[in-house]
Amino acid sequence: MSQFDDKPRLDDWSMAMRASHDVHEGMVVNLGMGIPMLVSAFVEPDREVLFHTENGIIGFGRVIEDPDLVDPNCVNAGGQPVERAPGMSFMSHSDSFALIRGGWIDVTMLGSLQVGANGDLSNYHPPGKIIGSIGGAQDLAYCAKKVVVLMTHQTKAGGPKIMSQVTLPITAPTCVSRIVTDVAVLDVTADGIVLREVLGGWDPREIQEITDAELVVPTDVGELSL
Amino acid sequence: MSQFDDKPRLDDWSMAMRASHDVHEGMVVNLGMGIPMLVSAFVEPDREVLFHTENGIIGFGRVIEDPDLVDPNCVNAGGQPVERAPGMSFMSHSDSFALIRGGWIDVTMLGSLQVGANGDLSNYHPPGKIIGSIGGAQDLAYCAKKVVVLMTHQTKAGGPKIMSQVTLPITAPTCVSRIVTDVAVLDVTADGIVLREVLGGWDPREIQEITDAELVVPTDVGELSL
Amino acid sequence: MAVNKVMESFDAAVADVADGSMVHVGGFGTAAEYPSYLIAALARLGVTGLTITGNHSGFSEAQVEMMKQANLGMIKYPVDYVSPGLLVDRGQVAKGILAFPVLNRGLEVPFETLLKQGKVELELIGQGSLAERMRAARAGIAAFYTPVGVGTVVADGKEVRDFDGRPHLLEHALKADVAIIRAHKADRWGNLVYRGTARTFNATMAGAATITIAEVDEVVELGELDPEAIVTAAPYVQRVVVRPAEKSTTWSDPC
Amino acid sequence: MAVNKVMESFDAAVADVADGSMVHVGGFGTAAEYPSYLIAALARLGVTGLTITGNHSGFSEAQVEMMKQANLGMIKYPVDYVSPGLLVDRGQVAKGILAFPVLNRGLEVPFETLLKQGKVELELIGQGSLAERMRAARAGIAAFYTPVGVGTVVADGKEVRDFDGRPHLLEHALKADVAIIRAHKADRWGNLVYRGTARTFNATMAGAATITIAEVDEVVELGELDPEAIVTAAPYVQRVVVRPAEKSTTWSDPC
Numbered sequence: 001m002s003q004f005d006d007k008p009r010l011d012d013w014s015m016a017m018r019a020s021h022d023v024h025e026g027m028v029v030n031l032g033m034g035i036p037m038l039v040s041a042f043v044e045p046d047r048e049v050l051f052h053t054e055n056g057i058i059g060f061g062r063v064i065e066d067p068d069l070v071d072p073n074c075v076n077a078g079g080q081p082v083e084r085a086p087g088m089s090f091m092s093h094s095d096s097f098a099l100i101r102g103g104w105i106d107v108t109m110l111g112s113l114q115v116g117a118n119g120d121l122s123n124y125h126p127p128g129k130i131i132g133s134i135g136g137a138q139d140l141a142y143c144a145k146k147v148v149v150l151m152t153h154q155t156k157a158g159g160p161k162i163m164s165q166v167t168l169p170i171t172a173p174t175c176v177s178r179i180v181t182d183v184a185v186l187d188v189t190a191d192g193i194v195l196r197e198v199l200g201g202w203d204p205r206e207i208q209e210i211t212d213a214e215l216v217v218p219t220d221v222g223e224l225s226l
Numbered sequence: 227m228s229q230f231d232d233k234p235r236l237d238d239w240s241m242a243m244r245a246s247h248d249v250h251e252g253m254v255v256n257l258g259m260g261i262p263m264l265v266s267a268f269v270e271p272d273r274e275v276l277f278h279t280e281n282g283i284i285g286f287g288r289v290i291e292d293p294d295l296v297d298p299n300c301v302n303a304g305g306q307p308v309e310r311a312p313g314m315s316f317m318s319h320s321d322s323f324a325l326i327r328g329g330w331i332d333v334t335m336l337g338s339l340q341v342g343a344n345g346d347l348s349n350y351h352p353p354g355k356i357i358g359s360i361g362g363a364q365d366l367a368y369c370a371k372k373v374v375v376l377m378t379h380q381t382k383a384g385g386p387k388i389m390s391q392v393t394l395p396i397t398a399p400t401c402v403s404r405i406v407t408d409v410a411v412l413d414v415t416a417d418g419i420v421l422r423e424v425l426g427g428w429d430p431r432e433i434q435e436i437t438d439a440e441l442v443v444p445t446d447v448g449e450l451s452l
Numbered sequence: 453m454a455v456n457k458v459m460e461s462f463d464a465a466v467a468d469v470a471d472g473s474m475v476h477v478g479g480f481g482t483a484a485e486y487p488s489y490l491i492a493a494l495a496r497l498g499v500t501g502l503t504i505t506g507n508h509s510g511f512s513e514a515q516v517e518m519m520k521q522a523n524l525g526m527i528k529y530p531v532d533y534v535s536p537g538l539l540v541d542r543g544q545v546a547k548g549i550l551a552f553p554v555l556n557r558g559l560e561v562p563f564e565t566l567l568k569q570g571k572v573e574l575e576l577i578g579q580g581s582l583a584e585r586m587r588a589a590r591a592g593i594a595a596f597y598t599p600v601g602v603g604t605v606v607a608d609g610k611e612v613r614d615f616d617g618r619p620h621l622l623e624h625a626l627k628a629d630v631a632i633i634r635a636h637k638a639d640r641w642g643n644l645v646y647r648g649t650a651r652t653f654n655a656t657m658a659g660a661a662t663i664t665i666a667e668v669d670e671v672v673e674l675g676e677l678d679p680e681a682i683v684t685a686a687p688y689v690q691r692v693v694v695r696p697a698e699k700s701t702t703w704s705d706p707c
Numbered sequence: 708m709a710v711n712k713v714m715e716s717f718d719a720a721v722a723d724v725a726d727g728s729m730v731h732v733g734g735f736g737t738a739a740e741y742p743s744y745l746i747a748a749l750a751r752l753g754v755t756g757l758t759i760t761g762n763h764s765g766f767s768e769a770q771v772e773m774m775k776q777a778n779l780g781m782i783k784y785p786v787d788y789v790s791p792g793l794l795v796d797r798g799q800v801a802k803g804i805l806a807f808p809v810l811n812r813g814l815e816v817p818f819e820t821l822l823k824q825g826k827v828e829l830e831l832i833g834q835g836s837l838a839e840r841m842r843a844a845r846a847g848i849a850a851f852y853t854p855v856g857v858g859t860v861v862a863d864g865k866e867v868r869d870f871d872g873r874p875h876l877l878e879h880a881l882k883a884d885v886a887i888i889r890a891h892k893a894d895r896w897g898n899l900v901y902r903g904t905a906r907t908f909n910a911t912m913a914g915a916a917t918i919t920i921a922e923v924d925e926v927v928e929l930g931e932l933d934p935e936a937i938v939t940a941a942p943y944v945q946r947v948v949v950r951p952a953e954k955s956t957t958w959s960d961p962c
Contacts, residue, residue, distance in 0.1 A: 028942045050896065050942065054579065055481070055649050055652050056651050057648075070526050072483070073484055073647045074648045075482055075527070085930075089941075090648055090934050093480070093651075093656040094656040097583050097846075099940065103847060129556070133550075133555070133576075136578065137578075138606070139579065142601075169604070169605055251454075252455045281904050283904060284686060291781075296781050298739035298782045299740075299903030299905045300904055301737055303735075305737045306781065307782060312673075313639055313677075314679045315686075316679055316906050317906065318911045319834065320838040320839055323834060324591030324839075326592075326835060328590050328659065330659070357822065357829060360861065364855055369854065395860055593851045594853070595851070595870060596849075597848065599849070679903075680902075681933065681936035
C-alpha cells in the first residue's frame with residue numbers, strides 16, 4: 001500500500017485505551033458506534049463516569065459478554081447489551097436528545113471517515129453510497145462540549161482522512177477538537193491541526209506524509225502512550 | 227341593586243351541577259379555580275372522566291373533605307387536596323402544559339370576569355389592579371377543545387359580564403363556546419350569543435336586560451334544569 | 453360503561469389507516485423495541501403510499517429471516533420480530549422521514565434499493581431533530597429553533613436564524629396520522645410504561661399523532677401502574693392491543 | 708474518589724450566587740412544594756438585584772406567619788415554610804418573570820406593593836409558556852412558536868407568525884444562572900424523584916439553569932432509585948442538600 005506498511009499501528013482496542021485517558025471522573029460521556037464503544041472497557045470502576053447512550057440510558061455499566069446475562073431491553077445505540085449499573089436511568093429518545101442538545105454531554109467520542117483542518121466532521125456518508133445515515137451523530141457533534149474522533153489515520157486504500165478540507169458531506173462543521181488515530185493524537189486548534197503525540201516507530205514527518213492537512217508540529221511533540 | 231334582586235339565582239353549587247351535564251364519559255376535563263372546581267362533585271363515579279389539573283395530575287379523584295386524609299403533595303391547582311384514584315399519574319409543569327397546548331384537553335371550565343359576544347375571555351385582570359395574574363388559564367383558553375365559562379351573570383355591583391365587547395384585558399380571544407351563569411346557559415356562535423336555557427322565574431327579555439351583548443333568542447329556548 | 457381503549461386484534465386496531473397516511477413507526481434498532489405485530493397488521497392491511505417516520509428504514513423479510521437464522525449478535529432474534537422494512541419492501545411506503553435510511557456499510561436494505569430506483573422519497577434527518585419534531589407535535593409547539601444541522605444536508609430549504617450569535621435551523625412539528633408503538637404495560641385508560649431501552653422512539657411518538665396505537669406485553673388493572681412512574685399519560689393513547697401469548701411466526705397470519 | 712453532589716449546608720450550596728443573578732424558584736402554590744430552605748439561604752446571603760422566575764411571587768414573612776397561625780385551609784402549613792415572597796419583601800428582587808405576580812383578589816403580596824412603587828419590574832407570562840421556555844433552556848432549543856398569548860398582554864414586543872393559518876408567538880429559552888428546586892429523594896449523582904404534585908415547576912426547572920440545586924427529603928444509596936422512574940437525570944443537577952431532621956422555625960438561622 002505505501003512505504004509505511006511495515007510500521008507499527010494501534011489496533012482498535014489500543015486506540016480506545018489511549019482515548020480513555022481523556023475521560024475523567026464525573027464526566028458525562030457518549031461513545032459512538034465502532035471503536036469509541038470500546039473505550040468504556042478502559043475506564044476502571046473507581047473512576048466514576050456517567051456513560052450516556054443516545055437510545056436512552058445514562059449511567060449504564062460495561063458491555064455484556066456473557067449471553068446468559070443479556071437483557072434485550074438494556075442495549076447501547078450499537079445494539080450491544082450493557083450492564084444495569086447503580087444510578088442509571090432510562091429516558092425516551094426526545095429526552096435523550098434534549099440532554100445532548102442542551103449541552104449536557106461533556107465528551108462524545110465518534111468514529112469518522114474524514115476530519116477537516118478546521119474541525120469539520122464527515123462521518124455519515126461513505127463514498128459511493130446514494131445517501132448516508134446521519135443517525136444521532138449530528139446532534140452529538142454540534143452540542144457535546146468536546147468532540148473526540150477515533151479513527152484510523154488512513155483509509156483502507158491508504159488515502160488520507162485528516163484533510164485540509166473534507167471532501168465528503170459534513171455531519172457537522174468545525175466541531176472536532178481532538179483526533180486519536182492508530183498512529184497519533186492530534187488537536188484541532190485555531191492555528192490548525194497540532195500533532196500532540198506520535199506512536200513509537202514514527203516520526204512527525206512521516207505522520208505528515210499520510211495526512212492531507214498541514215500539521216503544526218510543536219518541538220515537544222510527545223510519544224503516544226497507552 | 228336592580229329590579230331583579232328578588233328573582234331566583236343559582237348558587238355556585240347549582241351552577242356547577244348544571245355545568246356537569248356537559249362532562250361526558252372518557253373526556254379529559256380541566257376545572258379552573260373557583261366555581262368550576264365544584265363540578266367534579268357532580269360527576270358520579272360510574273361516569274369515568276379524566277380530570278386534569280395543570281399543576282400536574284391527570285385522573286385524580288374527588289376533592290378531599292376529611293383533614294385526616296389530606297396529602298399535601300396531592301392537590302389541585304387551587305390548592306385543594308384531591309383523592310388519589312386508580313389510573314392517575316403525576317407530571318411536571320412542562321409536561322402538564324404540553325398536554326394542554328397539544329390540544330388534549332376536551333373541555334376546560336373557567337371562571338371569568340367578562341365574556342365577549344365573539345367569545346373573548348377576560349378573566350385575569352380585575353378592574354383597579356395594577357396587573358392581573360394570568361396563571362395557567364391562558365393556555366387552557368387557547369388550546370382546550372371546548373372552553374366553558376362558569377360565572378355569575380352580573381358583577382356584584384349589578385353590572386353586566388357578558389359584553390358586546392369586553393372592556394377588561396383579554397386572557398384569550400374568541401375562545402369561549404358556552405357560558406353557564408346563575409340564571410342562564412348561553413352558547414357563543416358565529417351568529418352571536420345564543421340563549422339556550424333560562425332559569426325558572428326569568429324570561430328571555432329579562433336576561434337580555436342584564437346582558438350587555440345582544441342575545442339571539444331562539445323560539446325554543448329551554449328552561450335551565452339541574 | 454367504562455373507558456376501555458383495549459382492542460381485540462391488531463387487525464382491528466389498524467383497520468382505518470388510510471392510503472397515504474403518515475405513520476410514526478416506533479422502535480430504534482434492535483428487534484425487541486419494535487411494534488412487530490402492528491407492523492405486520494399494516495402489511496396485511498396492504499395500505500399504500502405511506503410516509504413512515506422513525507430511526508431506521510428496516511430490513512426485508514428475507515434479511516430478517518437470515519438474521520434470525522444466523523443469530524450472530526449477543527441478542528437472540530425473537531421469532532415474531534417484524535421490521536418496518538417489510539412495509540418498504542412490499543412497496544407500501546412512498547416516503548421515509550428517517551435518520552438511518554441505509555446501512556452505512558454492508559447489507560443493502562429495501563429502502564436503499566427503492567431509493568436508487570427512484571421509487572421512494574427520503575427526508576434525511578438526525579435523530580434529535582426527528583424526536584424533537586415529534587415531541588413538538590404532541591406538545592402543541594408549531595416549530596422550534598435548533599442549532600443542529602446548520603450547514604449540512606439536513607438544512608436544505610430550512611430557515612436559518614441566529615440566536616446569541618449561533619445559527620439555528622427552524623424545524624416544524626411532525627404530527628402523523630397514526631403512531632404505532634411498543635410498550636411494556638398498559639391499563640385500560642391507555643397509561644403506558646416501557647421496559648428499559650425500548651422506551652426510545654416509542655415513548656417519543658406517543659401522542660405525536662392523531663391516533664396512537666400501543667402494542668403491549670400486558671394490560672394491568674387500573675391503578676396498578678405507579679402514578680409516579682407512568683411515562684405516557686392516558687390522553688396520548690387511543691388504542692391498546694396485547695401481544696399474543698403464543699408468538700406468531702408468520703407476519704401474514706391474521707392476528 | 709466518587710462523584711458526590713451532596714453538600715453539607717444550604718448556605719454553602721448558594722454561597723456563590725451573585726448579585727443580579729436570574730434564579731428559577733421552584734414550587735407552584737402550596738407550601739409543601741417550595742424549596743423553603745434554599746429560599747431562606749438566599750435571604751441570609753442577602754444577594755440583591757435578582758430576577759426571579761416561577762409561578763407565584765409569594766408572601767411576606769408576616770403574611771406567612773398569619774397563614775401558619777390561621778391554618779384556614781385543609782392543608783396545615785409546615786413550620787419551616789418559607790415563601791419566595793420573603794426575597795421580594797426584603798428588596799432582593801429587581802424583576803419577576805411570573806404567572807401569578809399578584810393575587811387577583813384579597814391580600815396584597817409584596818410584589819404588588821413594590822410594583823406599584825416602581826421598585827420591581829414584571830414580565831407577565833402564562834404558566835405554559837413559562838414552563839416551556841424552561842424546558843427549551845434545558846433541551847438546547849433557542850426559541851419556539853406557541854399559539855398561546857397572541858393578541859394579549861403577554862405578546863407585547865414578541866414576533867407573531869402564522870403556522871397552518873394560526874398565529875403563533877415566538878418565545879425564547881429561559882436559562883437561569885441558578886435553579887433552586889425541591890425534590891423528594893436524590894442519590895449522590897443527583898438523580899431525583901419528586902412526590903406527587905410537588906413535581907410541578909421543580910422538575911421543570913431542573914436543568915434550566917447553569918447550576919441546579921435540589922433541596923431533598925432524603926439522599927438514598929446509588930441504585931436505590933428505580934431507573935424506570937427517575938424524573939430528573941443526574942446531569943441536570945449540580946448540588947443536593949438534605950432538609951434537616953429538626954425543622955427550622957426561623958429563616959434567619961444558618962442552616
